[in-house]
Amino acid sequence: xxxxxxxxxxxxxxxARATLQAGTGVVRFNxxxxxxxxxxxxxxxxxxxxxxxxxxxxxxxxxxxxxxxxYLGQIEAARLAMxxxxxxxxxxxxxxxxxxxxxxxxxxxxxxxxxxxxxxKARAKRQKSYR
Numbered sequence: 001x002x003x004x005x006x007x008x009x010x011x012x013x014x015x016a017r018a019t020l021q022a023g024t025g026v027v028r029f030n031x032x033x034x035x036x037x038x039x040x041x042x043x044x045x046x047x048x049x050x051x052x053x054x055x056x057x058x059x060x061x062x063x064x065x066x067x068x069x070x071y072l073g074q075i076e077a078a079r080l081a082m083x084x085x086x087x088x089x090x091x092x093x094x095x096x097x098x099x100x101x102x103x104x105x106x107x108x109x110x111x112x113x114x115x116x117x118x119x120x121k122a123r124a125k126r127q128k129s130y131r
Contacts, residue, residue, distance in 0.1 A: 014069025
């Protein structure tokens with residue numbers, strides 16, 4: 001029986017779907033091998049869950065597809081989806097991930113505040129100037 005794990009992650013308007021299945025440790029991000037992702041800083045951010053789950057990740061092929069948002073939002077959504085999938089595969093990783101960075105498993109729910117009617121900015125109320 002081939003065990004396939006599918007998880008998702010969101011960050012702002014970016015959505016990532018991760019598929020984990022038994023394999024040789026190949027990680028792909030939008031059909032591109034993870035080693036070729038530029039800039040290097042984003043690649044390292046995406047690889048963070050793999051550093052903590054090296055033994056588990058070497059036995060899995062991970063494919064991540066993202067859409068929406070910008071580069072950083074997509075990377076953070078993919079990181080969240082990958083970490084959630086690794087935890088489903090091996091429950092022992094949950095404490096490690098939470099101790100390192102809570103955002104590996106818990107989504108950041110902050111969004112852009114909506115613009116108010118008859119105003120150019122997203123602000124609760126205009127300040128008055130009585131001078």
